[in-house]
Amino acid sequence: MNKAHHCLLCLGSNSNAELHLKQAETALGFLFPDIRWGKAVNTLPEGDQSKTPSYLNRIACFRTTLEANEVARICKEIERENGRTPEDKDKGLVPLDIDLLKYDNRVLKPADLSKDYVRKAMEAFPDKRKDRINRS
Template sequence: MCDTATSHTCLLCMGSNLDALLHLKNAEDALQRLFPDIEWGGIVETVPEKMENPQPFLNRAARFRTSLPMTEVRSILKQIEQTNGRTPDSKKEGRIPLDIDLLSYDQQVLKPEDWQKEYVRLAFRHASFT
């Protein structure tokens, strides 16, 4: 899904604290099919921030290029989350099967506050593409 003439660079960070390896693998497989040139950082274990009854998270950063508009990329990521059991109540319960955040689209930083979070910084430190 990438036409190099209209290609956009996307950075994302994903995490899970519920059957984490399974959900990260499911997301990786889905994203690899959609964005064949995706580059992955290593998986890192992190401590959750501001959650009751916290379970450790596994987090991973990725970079890919696409010709899709930002709204469509976000929609795809939300659909992958839902396919892996993410519900509106899961965050309240502290059980996150899968969370995928699109952090930047081209040079546009979409979630500046997330870039300050330790788990995001750690995930990108374990990525060779940064």
């Protein structure tokens, strides 16, 4: 039997954000039925905030038998399905961004874990026992 791995995602959008986060929730929920969601939180963009709209960010945790690279590939595919292009990113428009932050106890994006938008999204996770998402 394959081992179930714990995954922690952070999702964000600053372009038609409610729609794109809902579409991501539907797609990820279909693929990972045990997914748990934090509340969406409004956050400010990093860097030059005058040219970029604010974001909606959200944390999700789930278990899967897929390898980390496959989970990341699926996330990038969902981003593209929601209109994410390199050109939009250059303009500061992000229809959907999905980052695999942790896979089991392995932190894949250590710099992201300390970013304000990730911390705020993690604080909005309904399971108040923070060790649960920190282990995910």
